[in-house]
Amino acid sequence: MHPTLPLLLPHKASTDANFCGFTVPKDSQVLVNVWAIGRDPSIWENPNKFMPERFLGSGIDVKGRNFGLIPFGAGRRICPGLPLANRMLHLMLGSLLNAFDWKLEGGISPSEINMEEKFGLSVQMAEPLQTIPVLVLE
Numbered sequence: 001m002h003p004t005l006p007l008l009l010p011h012k013a014s015t016d017a018n019f020c021g022f023t024v025p026k027d028s029q030v031l032v033n034v035w036a037i038g039r040d041p042s043i044w045e046n047p048n049k050f051m052p053e054r055f056l057g058s059g060i061d062v063k064g065r066n067f068g069l070i071p072f073g074a075g076r077r078i079c080p081g082l083p084l085a086n087r088m089l090h091l092m093l094g095s096l097l098n099a100f101d102w103k104l105e106g107g108i109s110p111s112e113i114n115m116e117e118k119f120g121l122s123v124q125m126a127e128p129l130q131t132i133p134v135l136v137l138e
């Protein structure tokens with residue numbers, strides 16, 4: 001899993017809270033490590049493997065109902081742009097795949113793509129993906 005914001009946005013506890021036996025004092029800053037949740041082998045089989053087909057028929061989505069996968073957060077502060085992002089991503093990806101045939105620069109095969117990540121406030125590919133679009137739709 002490759003969440004855009006590996007620690008979501010900083011949250012603050014509005015009251016003292018008990019979380020899995022730990023006391024979270026009022027006013028603590030709380031960071032949710034969704035990157036680590038996505039790499040937890042007790043939740044995901046082969047967590048480091050890029051396997052989008054793992055979600056086929058699983059019923060798991062990114063809408064904040066499955067806490068193993070919350071790239072948009074969850075609860076009251078869930079990303080309000082989720083419905084827009086969800087529509088735009090499908091539209092953009094569908095249009096790009098429909099209009100172009102994609103080749104990898106240097107003639108490398110898809111399995112050779114370096115999926116390592118570079119960390120910051122957001123996660124990026126350590127080695128940017130270099131692709132060559134070949135127009136198939138006039």
Ligand code: HEM
Nearest residue numbers: 004005008009071072073074077078079080081082084085
């Ligand atoms: C793929 C695209 C996007 C991803 C992965 C994403 C992810 C996130 C995440 C992880 C948060 C923090 C949630 C939390 O801390 O619990 C967030 C908050 C937010 N996002 Fe997005 N977002 C995306 C697109 C958008 C778009 C398109 C908009 C606006 C049009 C938007 C507006 C916001 C706003 C305003 C917040 C702050 C909400 C709050 O703090 O109450 N996001 N987003």
